[in-house]
Amino acid sequence: EIVLTQSPGTLSLSPGERATLSCRASQSVSSSYLAWYQQKPGQAPRLLIYGASSRATGIPDRFSGSGSGTDFTLTISRLEPEDFAVYYCQQYGSSKTFGQGTKVEIK
């Protein structure tokens, strides 16, 4: 089973700053099979990025995804107040495993 490891566990940043979140896979993942989600307290997750770099419907262009093989990145170019949340990566291999999450908190 492919294991996804996200880093850092917590990212403390100020509004307007750039956020860079990492997701590393224990074995190679097809770029098409990598997704990113945002989750706010008490809410269901929301799909942000699919296919490693394609934004889901309605997602602002300050969110971007990149990477291939075992290393993937979610970048938020300029943090808005509503972007402080937990972010998860997910792979669509033999099982649809998630990473453990990165919390983006206000510094």
Add this chain to the structure above:
Amino acid sequence: EVQLVESGGGLVQPGGSLRLSCAASGFTFSSYEMNWVRQAPGKGLEWVSYISSSGSTIYYADSVKGRFTISRDNAKNSLYLQMNSLRAEDTAVYYCARDSYCSGGSCYPIYGMDVWGQGTTVTVSS
């Protein structure tokens, strides 16, 4: 409006059973693959189970294999999760989530779950 609404959660004793339901509306349910995903209190997301649009293909996470059964009734626009032999570690919020679109025998995956319900809470405790 595209919507998924889960129900059926509650408090159950260890070893007990529970059946979760997910009612879909606003889209052609029979054309979509579906999943159950859970989240234990204060923890991350864990994928639980997948079912194809026709119900012919099913997958489970190792942690629930042999205890949980996913099914769907396309005529009723509903997804189900039958949970047996429940354990304390099954305590979680359970979400249903929409997956790939399928039509004419082919599926067009985006490899992401684009619609989620609000979740239903399952608590396993004596």
